[in-house]
Amino acid sequence: MSEKQIDSEQKEDKKENSKKTEEKTLPEIKPGMTIKVHQKIIETNSKGEKKERIQIFEGMVLGIKGVGKSKTFTVRKNSFGIGVEKIFPLYSPVIAKIEIVKKAKVKKAKLFYLRNYNKKLKEEKV
Numbered sequence: 001m002s003e004k005q006i007d008s009e010q011k012e013d014k015k016e017n018s019k020k021t022e023e024k025t026l027p028e029i030k031p032g033m034t035i036k037v038h039q040k041i042i043e044t045n046s047k048g049e050k051k052e053r054i055q056i057f058e059g060m061v062l063g064i065k066g067v068g069k070s071k072t073f074t075v076r077k078n079s080f081g082i083g084v085e086k087i088f089p090l091y092s093p094v095i096a097k098i099e100i101v102k103k104a105k106v107k108k109a110k111l112f113y114l115r116n117y118n119k120k121l122k123e124e125k126v
Helices: 003-022 112-116
Strands: 033-044 050-065 072-079 082-089 095-104
Touching (some): 033 082, 050 095
Antiparallel strands (some): 050 072
């Protein structure tokens, strides 16, 4: 093999390694956890200028769906007495980071019964 071929192979290996390191390390999310999702929002004003800001959505994880890169999770919060649910793709570039606030003790994988459940869940230590 010539030196040019070896150099091009090394460059390709470096590109693959850099792509792997670019992937975000996200915490392990489970149903029943209260989390803060930091979401990037891009706004354009009347002049056409783009502004990027981060908005925090804090709520409880109701369920996780999918496998691999297509995994999504549902987060629910009560805002002024009205329930709000958002479904986030786990590996989306829109998500800046995820913080775990607290954990609740649950026995089911899907917590959709919490939509009309008035009691508090027991908390575990984080």
